[in-house]
Amino acid sequence: MTELAVREAYRDRLLELMLGDPRLICVDTDTGLFAGSDFQTASSRYIDLGIAEHTAMCVSAGLAASGYMPFVNTMAAFASTRAVEAVKINIALNQLPVRIMATHGGVSAGNLGPTHYALEDLAIMRALTSMTVVVPADANAAVSVVEQSVAMDGPLYVRMGRKPTPSLPGDPGPATIGRIQPLRHGAEVVIVCCGPHPVLSSLAAADELGAEGIQASVLNAHTLKPFDEATLLARAESARLVVAVEEHREFGGLGGAVAEILAEHLPRRLLRIALPDVFQPVSGSPDHILERHGLDPVGIAAKIRKALETNLSPRSSS
Amino acid sequence: MTVQPVTRPDLSDLREMADRIRQHIVDMCAGPEGGHFGGSMSISDILAVLYGSVLRIDPDAPQGPDRDVLLLSKGHGALALYSALAERGFITIEELETYGRPGSRLMGHPLPIVPGVEMPTGSLGHGLALGLGFALAGRLAGSSRRAFVITGDGELQEGSCWETASCAAALGTDNLIAIVDRNYLQLTGPTEEIAPLEPLADRWRAFGWSVRQVDGHDVGELREALSSAPWQPGRPSVVVARTEKGHGVPFIAGQAASHYVKMSERMHAKTQAALDAFVEEQAP
Numbered sequence: 001m002t003e004l005a006v007r008e009a010y011r012d013r014l015l016e017l018m019l020g021d022p023r024l025i026c027v028d029t030d031t032g033l034f035a036g037s038d039f040q041t042a043s044s045r046y047i048d049l050g051i052a053e054h055t056a057m058c059v060s061a062g063l064a065a066s067g068y069m070p071f072v073n074t075m076a077a078f079a080s081t082r083a084v085e086a087v088k089i090n091i092a093l094n095q096l097p098v099r100i101m102a103t104h105g106g107v108s109a110g111n112l113g114p115t116h117y118a119l120e121d122l123a124i125m126r127a128l129t130s131m132t133v134v135v136p137a138d139a140n141a142a143v144s145v146v147e148q149s150v151a152m153d154g155p156l157y158v159r160m161g162r163k164p165t166p167s168l169p170g171d172p173g174p175a176t177i178g179r180i181q182p183l184r185h186g187a188e189v190v191i192v193c194c195g196p197h198p199v200l201s202s203l204a205a206a207d208e209l210g211a212e213g214i215q216a217s218v219l220n221a222h223t224l225k226p227f228d229e230a231t232l233l234a235r236a237e238s239a240r241l242v243v244a245v246e247e248h249r250e251f252g253g254l255g256g257a258v259a260e261i262l263a264e265h266l267p268r269r270l271l272r273i274a275l276p277d278v279f280q281p282v283s284g285s286p287d288h289i290l291e292r293h294g295l296d297p298v299g300i301a302a303k304i305r306k307a308l309e310t311n312l313s314p315r316s317s318s
Numbered sequence: 319m320t321v322q323p324v325t326r327p328d329l330s331d332l333r334e335m336a337d338r339i340r341q342h343i344v345d346m347c348a349g350p351e352g353g354h355f356g357g358s359m360s361i362s363d364i365l366a367v368l369y370g371s372v373l374r375i376d377p378d379a380p381q382g383p384d385r386d387v388l389l390l391s392k393g394h395g396a397l398a399l400y401s402a403l404a405e406r407g408f409i410t411i412e413e414l415e416t417y418g419r420p421g422s423r424l425m426g427h428p429l430p431i432v433p434g435v436e437m438p439t440g441s442l443g444h445g446l447a448l449g450l451g452f453a454l455a456g457r458l459a460g461s462s463r464r465a466f467v468i469t470g471d472g473e474l475q476e477g478s479c480w481e482t483a484s485c486a487a488a489l490g491t492d493n494l495i496a497i498v499d500r501n502y503l504q505l506t507g508p509t510e511e512i513a514p515l516e517p518l519a520d521r522w523r524a525f526g527w528s529v530r531q532v533d534g535h536d537v538g539e540l541r542e543a544l545s546s547a548p549w550q551p552g553r554p555s556v557v558v559a560r561t562e563k564g565h566g567v568p569f570i571a572g573q574a575a576s577h578y579v580k581m582s583e584r585m586h587a588k589t590q591a592a593l594d595a596f597v598e599e600q601a602p
Contacts, residue, residue: 025458044458047489055447055482062451062465065436067383068458089438090448094430 003164006196007033007103009139010160013146014071014101018042021150025063027072029056033103034073053078057086057098064096069150075109076102076118076159080125091155092128099149100125100157105135106195106247107275107289108161118159119275123252125157126225132156133224134177135194138167141175141222148177163286165196168220169203178223180231186215187238189304193245194221194254197290202245204297209304216243216304224254229261236268241307243271245300247290250274271307273300327371330602332537335405336366337597340566342401342414344581344589351418351426352580355570356563358398360501360534361468364559365402367540368466377407380433384461387436387452391445392470392499393427400424400432408434443476445469446496450486453494464493466544472504475513480525483554487526492548496527496556499534501563503574522556534559567592 011033018024019042028034028048039046049056053074060070072079079087079102091098102121109116125133132154136142142160149156168183175181180192183199184206193202199220206216217235221228236242242262244255255272262268275293282289290296294303339362347353369375373386390399397417404411409432416422423431427440437448449467456463469479486494500518502509509515522529528550532539540559547555564576567589581589 047454049485050488052481052485054443054478055450055485058444058447058482059451059454059485061437062448062453063455063458064451066452066455066459068455085441086444086447089441090444093438 003166004139005162005164006136006139006142006160007162010101010142010146010158011037013143015039017146017150018045023067023069024150025068025070027056027060027063027070029053029074029078031073031075031103053083054086057083058090060098061086061090061094061096064091064098065094069097069099071099071101073101073103075116076105076121077116079157080118080121084124088128092131095130095154097153098155100155101160102157103160104162105159106161106197106286108163108286110162110286110289111283114279114281119247119249121159122224122246122248122254123256126252126257130154131225132177133159135159135222135224136175137194137196137199137220137222138165140167144175145177152177159195161196161286166200168199172220175220175222178226178228180228181220181222182217182231182235183220184216184218186210186217188214189216189241189243189308190219190235190239191216191243191245191304192219192221192232192254192258194224195247197286198245198247198295201290201295201297201300205300205304208297208301214304214308221254224257227257227261229265232258232261233266236262236266239268241271241304242268243273243304243307245273245295247295248274250277269307271303273303329538329541332366332370332541335370336363336537338405339366339398339401340593341590342404343397344567344586344593346397346400346414346417347579348581348583348586349418352578353397353418353426354394354577355397355579356503356576357392357470357499357501358395359565359567359571359576360561360563361395361398361499362401362566363535363537364468364497364499364540365398367537367544369402369406371541372544373466375406375434377434380408383459384463386463387449387465389436389445389449389452389465389467390428390439391467392442392473393438393440395468395499396424396426396428399428399435403432403434406434442470442473443478446479446486447482449494449496450482450491453491454489456493457491464495464547466495466497468497468499470504471498471500471502471509471515471518474498474515474518483522483525483527486554490552491554492550492552494554495544495547496554497544498556498558499561500558501561503563503572503577505574505577507574519558522558526553528553528555529558530555531558531560534561535565566596568596
């Protein structure tokens with residue numbers, strides 16, 4: 001398994017695409033991601049506005065309304081909270097093709113602390129008109145998402161992490177925007193997950209449960225909006241338990257999306273595994289923080305085991 | 319696209335256009351919802367000059383790639399904008415009567431569903447940055463586009479305005495031209511009592527902008543300043559236009575209460591008469 005930062009993989013592919021596509025613009029906010037990047041013939045289309053996220057979103061809207069396709073770069077925390085009004089009114093409401101490339105998603109800022117975490121971004125972005133919301137699980141997926149995005153209409157939010165994370169094992173197949181990527185089969189439990197750590201940890205937890213005779217499938221729901229309802233419902237049909245695993249607060253993100261779909265179409269017991277609604281600042285790496293909250297393989301498997309033991313729905317007696 | 323040539327109407331034509339814009343505003347404020355009267359009346363001359371002579375735009379091709387762009391950052395001045403768009407042929411004069419009525423596209427703050435409106439504005443502190451985006455797009459495309467942005471003076475209490483002021487100067491965006499509607503009043507009272515903006519021209523200069531101060535009700539001064547911008551290559555420009563809130567209706571003008579007005583039939587007639595007398599008096 002190779003380790004490559006999702007954001008660096010995205011950056012490298014964007015630079016290549018910019019050389020051949022004069023619509024593409026890189027709008028930066030002093031992120032440092034492009035320090036040392038050579039834009040070559042596209043150098044006039046790299047615009048660093050300084051530390052000015054609100055302005056960056058508005059400028060991107062103005063560029064997009066003039067026929068360009070800006071990739072605007074900032075941290076997920078700033079894109080989804082500090083600058084969100086500009087995203088809502090100027091980008092989402094106008095359905096403009098701005099690509100919001102948000103790094104430091106979830107707790108990937110680690111030791112930098114909660115000011116730099118984004119644990120509400122998926123809920124916020126999902127609620128905005130016309131916004132497509134994608135969380136690539138590894139560098140390959142990020143590259144693929146960037147490639148797909150240049151042919152897409154409307155706005156796009158891409159949540160990436162900070163540091164390198166392992167690639168998904170084996171050949172997970174293409175990460176097609178709008179389609180769930182099934183990674184593992186198993187009828188009893190359906191684990192829906194998104195993002196590097198949750199997907200890898202869900203796969204490991206499913207293996208652990210499998211060794212105990214609990215068969216779990218793992219679905220990489222990298223696109224939270226529009227959500228691939230059909231695949232989720234088809235997989236959940238035979239399941240006793242649906243589990244949503246995400247590096248996000250437990251409200252309004254992946255677990256929220258899955259809950260909405262199941263409640264409307266196919267009532268099933270749902271276990272949401274996410275960051276709890278408490279403020280627990282603690283120093284440490286993303287792995288350490290996720291483990292503390294039971295978002296590591298051991299924690300995920302334990303929560304699923306417990307949920308299966310205490311399944312109160314009528315189905316559990318059969 | 320065919321960009322219409324800059325017309326050189328007589329100043330009296332621009333004055334008459336401004337008068338008609340004010341008459342439309344007064345009429346719309348007598349509709350079912352009333353409207354943002356004071357801040358619309360204060361920008362009527364500015365809009366008459368822009369739409370009557372400065373902006374290179376084409377009502378038949380409102381999205382033309384080389385068009386000049388106007389953003390009404392103080393979106394609550396929508397009544398003046400709708401009136402100017404109607405006078406310039408983007409919408410019909412008759413459509414102005416739909417303002418505030420169910421199903422109308424003319425809402426309290428402007429939306430791009432109205433031909434000639436570029437962006438939804440009304441939440442203050444966005445227009446300058448939007449204008450910067452349109453200006454940068456023009457520069458990248460090698461076009462002669464200019465982006466004009468009208469901000470309120472109270473609006474400049476929003477920190478985002480100064481964030482953008484800094485960025486625009488750093489990027490040397492000299493096809494960005496801001497116009498401050500300096501009427502010294504915000505919703506509840508004088509700007510200088512609530513959160514002072516002075517020395518306003520010095521503030522802009524300190525941010526690296528080229529500044530001119532004009533009488534915002536003198537179409538000659540406005541036209542000279544706006545049509546000759548940028549005045550310093552490599553710098554964005556700002557016209558600080560001294561205006562009067564509610565200008566044209568002396569018994570309401572200059573009062574914070576003119577901010578939002580819903581006129582009864584009787585009040586409407588009184589206001590129309592006051593405006594007519596004002597126009598008569600101002601005629602050279």
